[in-house]
Amino acid sequence: MNDALIISGLTKTYKDFMLNGVSFSVPCGSIVGLIGENGAGKSTTINAVLGLIQKEAGSICVLGKEQLDNEIKEQIGVVFDGNNYPEIFSTRKLNRVMKDIYHSWEEHTFLNLLKKFSLPADKPMKQFSKGMKMKLAIAVALSHNSKLLILDEATSGLDPVIRDDILDILLDFAQDETHSILISSHITTDLEKIADYIVFIHEGQVVFSKPKDELIEQYGIIKCGAAQFEALDKSDIIVYRKMDYEWQVLAADRAAMKKKYPKALIDSASIDEIMLLYIKGERGK
Ligand SMILES: Nc1ncnc2c1ncn2[C@@H]1O[C@H](COP(=O)(O)OP(=O)(O)OP(=O)(O)O)[C@@H](O)[C@H]1O
Structure with a gap:
């Protein structure tokens, strides 16, 4: 398998918007940054990949399969801007719940990541800062044998220090050739640091999909x-x-x-x- 994700001719129409034949891929072992102004169609694309909305046309192949079965779903780690775990849960409780949700839940990895991110085991999540919640969401995404990480505006509203920590975690994850990342962000300087490819969507269409180095160096x-x-x-x-x-x-x-x-x-x-x-x-x- 050369590509973790292949999107081809993806089309979806809303009343005032059309995602029009979007095509791009995420090569295995790479980080792809998805950019575009507000309302360009980034989240619609991601939601279609995750099967959260029905596409009208086109094909989406995730980790070699067009059907999002449970085995494939387990291998996708998703981090949104507002990941909503029940606020009264502690990370210890979340660990127990995730064990029931994911067959491939790796408790040891999760507990190690909590330590690495300095996240407490007993505090309810309502006492977590935004940065702590984001790190927790990333810890969850990295603890169920994920091969493809999808982050939609996950670092917005975070300070530069936490963002830098998160970029390091993402770079570390993508070191493994079987791991890949699709990340949408308005903070293009972050993508300049970590992305291998940039896909630019404008008014529902892909304007370009290019290696980042070509854009920056050429x-x-x-x-x-x-x-x-x-x-x-x-x-x-x-x-x-x-x-x-x-x-x-x-x-x-x-x-x-x-x-x-x-x-x-x-x-x-x-x-x-x-x-x-x-x-x-x-x-x-
Ligand atoms: N469920 C929906 N019903 C109707 N229109 C929708 C729906 N979801 C999204 N849209 C519209 O689709 C367009 C694209 O939205 P989308 O969320 O994909 O943009 P985006 O690029 O992610 O923007 P942002 O950077 O602001 O998050 C917008 O005009 C939005 O209003």
């Missing part, structure tokens, strides 16, 4: 005035945006652009900048 933004913009070979432009006195132009090959336009100011592009240019800019020829 893409470039040319910042120029009107005359310089006019002189650019339009086939070099992916998207461009006219600001007050400046044109911002996204190009796929920064090094080639530097050779072709030696006088131009060409910077590397962050994922945020690339996303903004695609959303607010106009397409090149």
Whole structure:
């Protein structure tokens, strides 16, 4: 199996929104970051993968199977923004409950993770901070023989220190070639740190699905005035945006652009900048 998740032509229609033929995959051993503005369709995609909503068309193959049977479900670790375990439960009680829910529950792993994350055994969860709750949800997701972790906006609202701890945990998990992660996030700097691939969804469609290194190391933004913009070979432009006195132009090959336009100011592009240019800019020829 080369891919932990293959989504092909996924389509779902709501009254005011259509997820339109979404296709991308999560290669085994990789971390794929799903980005896009609010309402782009990230959660709808994830919910379809998890079988929480009915798709209208397309196929979803999770860990080699199109049918989400119990064996496959056990191998998916899910972390949402607000994972809701009963607030009166302690982690000790949660451990007992999870033992009944998951055949593959690994008590030893869970207890070790609680220790690693400094989570108390006896406190009710209502006394946990948001960061503690998130770490607990990740501990649960990592304690039932998960092969694919799916995180939907799981790190939003967490401070940089806890987020960094969580990114380390995710990187550690993905070291194993049989483990893979799909993570949606608005914190693109986190994805710049850990993702191998970036999938960008805009208005229900995949704009691109690319290796992160290609975006960060090869893409470039040319910042120029009107005359310089006019002189650019339009086939070099992916998207461009006219600001007050400046044109911002996204190009796929920064090094080639530097050779072709030696006088131009060409910077590397962050994922945020690339996303903004695609959303607010106009397409090149
Ligand atoms: N059950 C539903 N009924 C009707 N419309 C829905 C439903 N669920 C989602 N939508 C709509 O589908 C669109 C995509 O929502 P979705 O939650 O997938 O976006 P998202 O990319 O995850 O956004 P965010 O970053 O804000 O979480 C939105 O316009 C939303 O209002």
